[in-house]
Amino acid sequence: MSNLGGYINKKVLIITADSRTLVGNLLSCDQMTNLVLGQTVERVVRTPDDTEPSTEVPLGLYLVRGDNVCLVGLVDEPLDESINWEEVKGSAIGGIKHI
Numbered sequence: 001m002s003n004l005g006g007y008i009n010k011k012v013l014i015i016t017a018d019s020r021t022l023v024g025n026l027l028s029c030d031q032m033t034n035l036v037l038g039q040t041v042e043r044v045v046r047t048p049d050d051t052e053p054s055t056e057v058p059l060g061l062y063l064v065r066g067d068n069v070c071l072v073g074l075v076d077e078p079l080d081e082s083i084n085w086e087e088v089k090g091s092a093i094g095g096i097k098h099i
Helices: 003-007 077-081
Strands: 011-016 021-029 035-044 055-064 069-074
Touching: 003 021, 003 069, 011 035, 021 055
Parallel strands: none
Antiparallel strands: 011 021, 011 069, 021 035, 035 055
């Protein structure tokens, strides 16, 4: 198993190659960094000039292929729960550029 074995059954944040932000409970992973997340939400953070609020889109049980994973990190749950994600604004994260 990969070094992510210590993250099993913990809340993680994933940044994907197409710049999506996923948050969920890591249920399983393998040596190719394929990830299975439970209770997954996608955080859609709007730019400061966008009048729409940022959102969290519920996805439920979700599989992320390893070749689409850019970053995996543990979530500080008390801090995460204290943030009103609808009020968060930010710049877009660029996707991967293949040369």
